Amino acid sequence: xxxxxxxxxxxxxxxxxxxxxxxxxxxxxxxxxxxxxxxxxxxxxxxxxxxxxxxxxxxxxxxxxxxxxxxxxxxxxxxxxxxxxxxxxxxxxxxxxxxxxxxxxxxxxxxxxxxxxxxxxxxxxxxxxxxxxxxxxxxxxxxxxxxxxxxxxxxxxxxxxxxxxxxxxxxxxxxxxxxxxxxxxxxxxxxxxxxxxxxxxxxxxxxxxxxxxxxxxxxxxxxxxxxxxxxxxxxxxxxxxxxxxxxxxxxxxxxxxxxxxxxxxxxxxxxxxxxxxxxxxxxxxxxxxxxxxxxxxxxxxxxxxxxxxxxxxxxxxxxxxxxxxxxxxxxxxxxxxxxxxxxxxxxxxxxxxxxxxxxxxxxxxxxxxxxxxxxxxxxxxxxxxxxxxxxxxxxxxxxxxxxxxxxxxxxxxxxxxxxxxxxxxxxxxxxxxxxxxxxxxxxxxxxxxxxxxxxxxxxxxxxxxxxxxxxxxxxxxxx
Numbered sequence: 001x002x003x004x005x006x007x008x009x010x011x012x013x014x015x016x017x018x019x020x021x022x023x024x025x026x027x028x029x030x031x032x033x034x035x036x037x038x039x040x041x042x043x044x045x046x047x048x049x050x051x052x053x054x055x056x057x058x059x060x061x062x063x064x065x066x067x068x069x070x071x072x073x074x075x076x077x078x079x080x081x082x083x084x085x086x087x088x089x090x091x092x093x094x095x096x097x098x099x100x101x102x103x104x105x106x107x108x109x110x111x112x113x114x115x116x117x118x119x120x121x122x123x124x125x126x127x128x129x130x131x132x133x134x135x136x137x138x139x140x141x142x143x144x145x146x147x148x149x150x151x152x153x154x155x156x157x158x159x160x161x162x163x164x165x166x167x168x169x170x171x172x173x174x175x176x177x178x179x180x181x182x183x184x185x186x187x188x189x190x191x192x193x194x195x196x197x198x199x200x201x202x203x204x205x206x207x208x209x210x211x212x213x214x215x216x217x218x219x220x221x222x223x224x225x226x227x228x229x230x231x232x233x234x235x236x237x238x239x240x241x242x243x244x245x246x247x248x249x250x251x252x253x254x255x256x257x258x259x260x261x262x263x264x265x266x267x268x269x270x271x272x273x274x275x276x277x278x279x280x281x282x283x284x285x286x287x288x289x290x291x292x293x294x295x296x297x298x299x300x301x302x303x304x305x306x307x308x309x310x311x312x313x314x315x316x317x318x319x320x321x322x323x324x325x326x327x328x329x330x331x332x333x334x335x336x337x338x339x340x341x342x343x344x345x346x347x348x349x350x351x352x353x354x355x356x357x358x359x360x361x362x363x364x365x366x367x368x369x370x371x372x373x374x375x376x377x378x379x380x381x382x383x384x385x386x387x388x389x390x391x392x393x394x395x396x397x398x399x400x401x402x403x404x405x406x407x408x409x410x411x412x413x414x415x416x417x418x419x420x421x422x423x424x425x426x427x428x429x430x431x432x433x434x435x436x437x438x439x440x441x442x443x444x445x446x447x448x449x450x451x452x453x454x455x456x457x458x459x460x461x462x463x464x465x466x467x468x469x470x471x472x473x474x475x476x477x478x479x
Contacts (some may be wrong), residue, residue: 003044003166003357006330010148010164012136012298014038015045017170017335017346019123020097024418026126026352028358035162036126039135039153040067040078043123046174047082047116053201054079058189059181060198063293063313064300067175069135069153076133076153081174081200081221081292085228086112089220089438090341091454094430097122097343098421108441108451109117135158139167140301149298166330166357168320168350169296174200176295178313184265191267194214199289205229211284214238214272216262222289229287230255240278254297262286291384294336315386320369321401322387323349327365329356336387340394341431344421351420360408360417391431395423426461433459436467 009025011018015037025034040048069076087109088095092102095110100122106114131150138149142436148162177198189196199221213233215226218241230237236257246363260275268283293313302309307318307327318326324376325331334349335342342451355361363369380386389397410416413419423431430437451457458467 003330004359005144006165006357007169008163008165009034009168009357010146010162010166011036011081011168011170011219012139012148013045013170013172014123014130014132015047015170015172015335016042016097016119016122016343017172017350018168019043019119019126020343020346021168021170021334021350021353022126022129024347024354027416027418028354028360029416030358033124034129035164036130037134037136037148037150037162038130038132039076041132042120043127043130044116044119045170046080046172047112047119048078048080049082049112049116050077050080050350051203052077052079053203054177054198055196056177056201058179058196059185060177060179061181061293061313063295063310064177064297064303065176065295066297066455067295071154078153079200082112083199083202083225084204086111086224088115089224090434091430091437093454094341094427094434095343098347098419104452106452107248108453109438117263136298138301146330167332168353169299169331169333170335170346171296173294173338174292177288178290178293180290182262182265184267187267188265190384192270194363195270196286197288198426199225199287200292202287207231208233208285210234211283214240214259214262214280214283214286215289216240216286217289217291218258218356219291224286226256238283245288268297270450307427314383318370318373320363320372321352323353324356324369325361326366326369326373337394337397338384338387338388339390341398345394345398345401347418348398348405348420349416351405352401354410354418355405355408360410361404391434392428395431398423429461430454430459433466440467 008032011021017035022034025031050121052072069078085095091108092106092110096102102110102118129135134150135153136148137151140147145163146167150162152159153466177200179198208229209232213229215222215237218239226237226239236255238259239256240259240262242261263273263275265272270283271279271281273279294310294316295313296309300307309316309318312316316333320326322336326354332353334346337345354361376386402422405420413423423459437457437459441451444451458465
């Protein structure tokens with residue numbers, strides 16, 4: 001399929017992926033107009049911290065829910081998943097956009113406030129393309145064009161309609177919390193209002209002073225939040241999880257009691273029963289760190305077709321390479337992979353989309369793209385793990401996107417094209433040790449030391465030093 005007639009491009013979302021998409025499209029020097037629609041009043045996407053919290057349904061299993069703004073101080077606020085003491089779980093040398101390093105004076109794992117400022121700085125050269133305070137409420141194909149309806153998030157009034165030849169969706173997947181349905185949960189929620197929440201509403205650990213707390217989930221946020229709350233709550237804090245996560249847990253193991261999944265809730269004695277038969281009584285609060293549902297309510301028209309994007313919210317369907325909508329690749333989504341290095345993957349995906357739409361790369365046939373999706377399902381399943389790419393899958397995926405970009409027509413022409421990031425042996429070496437590096441960083445942070453470089457923790461790729469706690473005989477390239 002040739003896309004030579006694509007001239008007017010719309011991007012929904014001005015976070016890291018949306019800004020990278022605009023830069024990649026500009027670099028092709030062939031599109032007549034590029035517009036970014038952003039529902040907030042500033043760039044940064046999920047990295048916009050909000051003191052306000054969301055009204056989350058319990059349970060929360062419906063991906064068709066529409067996220068609405070909260071009016072605060074007379075202005076619309078879209079609730080963020082950021083919490084007060086959140087910092088990256090990836091070293092800044094990998095977290096950064098390619099060719100755009102974080103400031104050298106920042107800690108090795110920057111706080112969310114620094115990441116927000118960093119994204120703002122990165123996006124300054126495309127700021128003029130952004131329409132702020134523009135919430136997309138519907139997006140559907142009308143003939144050869146994508147018709148987009150935009151509302152004012154404060155008044156709910158229709159601002160107008162936009163028409164584009166192609167659309168990139170970069171709204172992220174941290175909008176609609178997932179809280180599973182468990183026997184007794186509804187009754188518990190009614191009997192003890194406010195005692196069940198989701199990590200999207202977590203802000204400060206000292207809100208749990210003296211409370212008996214159950215944390216559900218042990219992914220990155222679950223472990224970090226459990227470690228923070230354990231300093232204030234009753235000890236040990238209880239953490240319900242399906243299995244080991246393999247992520248860092250710092251020095252809080254003694255303060256956390258690992259338990260299996262919750263089997264039921266019982267109102268008498270505020271008790272929670274776990275799958276191994278253990279019953280914990282007088283539980284004050286249950287905090288779900290169970291992730292989010294994939295939700296694209298403004299694309300509901302596609303979900304009514306035989307090729308839906310959203311079915312139950314566990315993943316996004318009918319995409320090639322987690323990016324291109326197979327029935328119509330003039331719709332692309334960037335930012336779906338989970339457990340990854342997000343910014344550079346967004347850059348690589350944006351570089352690929354721009355080359356395809358500039359007709360410098362020809363995608364496989366629809367049948368071949370569908371076959372790719374079926375192979376992925378066979379390998380990873382048809383649920384939430386479909387978009388998971390923990391190392392080395394994220395590095396391999398980055399290489400694949402870069403390789404696809406290199407096949408573009410005219411790729412030797414340095415006058416056009418947004419460069420897709422490329423990792424070498426050093427980047428893979430650091431990525432393979434990220435969890436150990438974070439653990440060492442937390443130890444030094446506990447001692448009041450601000451670490452800015454990997455070498456300060458005993459990780460030196462060039463010298464083959466694999467952490468102070470390991471023998472120097474562990475040479476480069478080996479764990």
